Amino acid sequence: MTNTINQPADSQTSYSIAEWKRGYDSQPNEYEYEITEIEGAIPTELSGTLFRNGPGLLDIGGSAIHHPFDGDGMISAFSFQDGKAFYRNRFVQTEAYLQEQEAGKILYRGVFGTQKPGGFFKNVFDLKLKNIANTGVIYWGGKLLALWEAAEPHRLDPETLDTLGIDYLDGVLQPGDAFSAHPWVDPSCVMDDGAPCLVNFRVDPGLSSKITLFEFAPDGKLLRRHSHSIPGFSFIHDFIITPQYAIFFQNPVNFNPLPFLFGMRGAGECVQFQPEKPTNVILIPRDSNNREIKTFSVESGFVFHHANAFEREKEICIDSIAYQTLPQVQPNSDYKEVDFDPLDPGQLWRFTLNLEDGRVEREMLEGRCCEFPTHNPNKVGRDYRYLYLGAAADTQSNAPLQAILKLDLETNEGQIHSFAPRGFVSEPIFVSKPNSEREDSGWILTLVYDGKEHRSTLAILDGENLAGDAVALLHLKHHIPYGLHGSWCDE
Ligand code: 3ON
Ligand code: FE
Known part of the structure; x- marks a missing residue:
């Protein structure tokens, strides 16, 4: 498979750190245009909107943010409509964004x-949270x-x-x-006669933590x-x-x-x-009449993202991206100067909980550095076969995500x-894809930062034949600076 982005660079390494870094340049501009520079063809059956969220500004008035x-x-x-694509981007006009853009400088401390500016006396005991609305985006209930997981959602005109x-x-x-940035849509809820529903949570951390499910x-x-x-502090x-x-x-x-209180760290x-x-591992019954929480203990490292989970007779399987260790964000470090090599990569693990004897087994499903797992949305919470992830280009090292990996969990291919x-x-x-039964019959949409052209490209890949040429x-x-999460809306 070749495409116009993966043409070899002059260097021997798989990527240039200088090119990688420029993907973190701010994008202060807001655009609206029909995308006309297209290789391949947009499938005419692809109809709907891909929404994506992520940090658009990595500096405020020229001062770099810390993370x-x-x-x-x-x-x-x-x-997408009739084989055409229209692009639009807008900043979420949060109160803090408007204030800081007006002032041309940083007015709030960030969580990370x-x-x-102004040192200790400007930051000590300032515990105001800036709701930056930068992590997820979803269309649900007409909204x-x-x-952003530490504050309320913002509503936008779609x-x-x-x-x-x-x-x-x-x-x-x-x-x-x-309200967390990671809701799931249950495609067919057993409590609602098979209707879909949106499930989300919030955590109020403290000496003990309160989890609220919605x-x-x-x-x-x-x-x-x-x-x-639940007992103890949690960052979930x-x-x-x-x-x-x-779960x-x-x-x-x-x-x-x-x-944090003393203004030294986020x-x-x-x-x-x-x-x-x-x-x-905490299992909360979704049925509010059942208040019996089950807790399991497992060695897992640190988990940000889960791929999927499903029930078997006496077992629950959970597939997640786990890091052996989580390096702390350091006050005097620059995230763009990261040395990828010594950091532990995210890896895909399967945790199998035995509901009868309380034991947990874990097995690594993929050792290559990977993140952002996704699958056919009809399979949320169900046994499934195909998983797609962002992954490093080679199998050995911790590195930026440069490839999309498809795993067949049945054959391990x-x-x-x-x-x-x-x-x-x-x-x-x-x-x-419309009217298709196969689990992998779909398009994989991913935004690719092209370091050669310093621009982004939306790649449409074929979910069945991922390794083949891009569809478009x-x-x-x-x-567009490296982003976080997105979602697809059929409307
Ligand atoms: O005491 C709590 C501690 C805490 C950390 C208070 C709190 C609730 C305010 C809090 C806040 C947490 C927040 C705001 C977390 C936000 C996370 C976020 C925006 C993104 C997380 C992304 C995770 C990953 C794994 C990203 C991977 C990215 C790449 C591989 C590169 O593109
Ligand atoms: Fe996330």
Whole structure:
């Protein structure tokens, strides 16, 4: 498989760190145009919109932010109709974004270490949170919502991407309530006669942590909400569901808030990984009438993202990306100067919980550095065969994601579509082909930063024949900084 992005560079290494870094240049501009520079052809049956979220600004008024997770959320929308594609991007007009753009300087501390200019006295005891709306985006119940796990969602107009304001989900949330950036759609909920529902959570961390689970009907109405208290501090970015359970990995971390309170570090930099401690896997029944939480203990490292989970007779299987260790974000470091080699890669593991004897077995399914797992949305919470991930171009090292990997979990075969050495991929999104039964019959959409051209390209790959030529490459006129999560909307 070749494409115009993966043409060999002059160097022998799989990528150039200088090219990789430029993918973190800010993109302050907002665009609207039909994409016309296309290789291949957009399938005419591909109809709907891909929404993506991620940090759009990596500096404010020329001052670099400390970590990409502190960057202001920018939404991109790719709308497909009749073989044509229209692109639009807008910043989420959060209160803090508007204030900082007006002031031309950093006014808020960030969770991941961004400090206000002016040193200690400007930062000490300033605990205001900047809701940056930069992590996820989902269309549900007639609303387009930009999500950030430590605060409320923002609602946007799905056509224009204008920000309509903070959204309390028709009174389900109170001012200040968090709402995770990782909702799942259960394609067929057993409690709702097989109707789909949206499941999400929020965590209120503390000496003990409260997890609140929410389930919403397709019209946006709240179906179920219940809260549970678990011992200890938790930093839980993602979760996973099965028909019966919502499953949380309570990573082995502790939290020392003092450097945060004293203005020395962001709250996220005070989370310390405790490699000697186990992870607690917490099963909360989705049915609010059943309050029996089950907890399992397993050695897992640190988990941000889950791929999927499913129930077997007496077992639950959970597939997740785990890191052996989680390096702490350091106050005086520059994320662009990262040395990838000594860091532990994310790897795909399967955890099998035995519901009868409480034991957990774990098995590595993929050792190659990978992140952002995705699959056919009809398989959420169900036994499944195909998984797609962003992955390093070669099998050995920790490295930026430059390829999309397809794993066949039945045969253990893999297929790879690489954009190395010049391309850097983002999260793949699976879009089912209409009227098809095969699990892998779909398109894989991924945004690729092209280091040669300093622009981004939306790649449409064939889910069945991933390693074959791309179905289409849609070249944008500019770059989009490396993003976080997106979703597909059929409308
Ligand atoms: O005490 C709590 C500690 C804490 C860390 C308080 C808290 C709730 C405010 C908090 C905040 C957490 C937040 C805001 C987390 C945000 C996470 C985020 C924006 C992104 C996470 C991304 C994870 C991964 C694995 C990204 C991978 C990226 C690549 C492979 C490169 O493109
Ligand atoms: Fe995430």
